[in-house]
Amino acid sequence: MDSVDSSETTPPTEVLSSVFHLYECRRDGDRLLYYGEVLVPERMLLREIWPAFRSAGYEVQLAQTDRAQDVLVARPLDTPDGSLPWKNLLLLALTICSTLFVGATAWYYVPASEIFANPLSALQAWPFTAAVLGVLLVHELGHYAMARYHGVDVSLPYVIPFIFPFGTMGAIIRMRGQMPDRKSLFDIGVAGPLAGLAATIVITVIGLSLDPITVPERVLSGGGEVIVFNNPPLLDIIAVLINQPVAYGTAASPATNVPLNPVGAAILDLIGQPSVSDRTGVTVHPVIIGGWVGMFFTVLNLLPVGQLDGGHMLRAMLGERQETVAAMVPLALFGLSAYLYYGRGLSINESVGLWAFWGLFSTFIAFNGPAHPIDDTGLDAKRMAVGVFTFLLGLLCFMLVPIQLLGA
Known part of the structure; x- marks a missing residue:
């Protein structure tokens, strides 16, 4: 020394x-x-x-x-050294492969054996991969751009590969620098959800405008379990505005509620039956799933707890009072899980387990709260209004029962 x-x-x-x-x-x-x-x-x-x-x-x-x-x-301060971000690129490459494989087998009904024999056959799922990764990367790049604007040191996005049903667990960036003030904290926190929602709306409109996918007979008659993805209100609103259906089949037996390969998928309304048409044996275009992913991840990211976007935003809006709200989030999620189980009679596979898991997860991340700005001066009225507006948009993406795993 x-x-x-x-x-x-x-x-x-x-x-x-x-x-x-x-x-x-x-x-x-x-x-x-x-x-x-x-x-x-x-x-x-x-x-x-x-x-x-x-x-x-x-x-x-x-x-x-x-x-x-x-x-x-x-x-x-870390300064770019001009070298390639190999870890980010490797994770992105792996996630492209995982989303192509999952997209091809689960959403385009390509047999896994065919992909193993000819890996290039998975490329037909590129619209699904582009939709899912597009939504996630736009969200994270919104954070990245705003952090750079405010001079806060952040990493490039890390995309996390996974398996069914989407081929990814999402994307994250690491904030390594200190937070100058509440304005910076709010701007960085809100930029991701707003950018991601803009991309989500575009992806959803494109997906609804594309022709549905024909379900092979071997899948229709194959039995197995069915995963039901219920519609968030925002998806229904977009479908109504552009006059496009979000499901196909009959009200009694919607054709979107068909087995996947090897499990299944459908997009149904939260309460009641989906929008229907007389066409059977088809399911929504997989690009719509990219929009659904964007909406669902928006809900989770806007939970006002810990290092999630909602936690950063509410810390900037309310100051240290955010801790009181954050302490109530796990209780609300556990309460929602209990309501679905005892009040609605749903099983653990019908989002009961999902909300219980997030109740447990939010309990842990609540102890590692949002970034603490050096200057704790309150926000201006415009930013407060943007924050309220963003949380309201998040409500349009919320579903009591987002996912249900049902027997065939």
């Missing part, structure tokens, strides 16, 4: 004089360590010194040594 050369370009120590009694400044690799004694509360300290450190190209945090001595740790 070396002392700092006075000729080096480092944050000016003058900004510390009124808030931090500096004893010594040393360099540890690329870090700068300022040993001393804090004179004010931590939040006031960071609010006072953060702009100067940021202007000099450093993130700063308060820590303590093993001897309980205060130390300010300044790390240089």
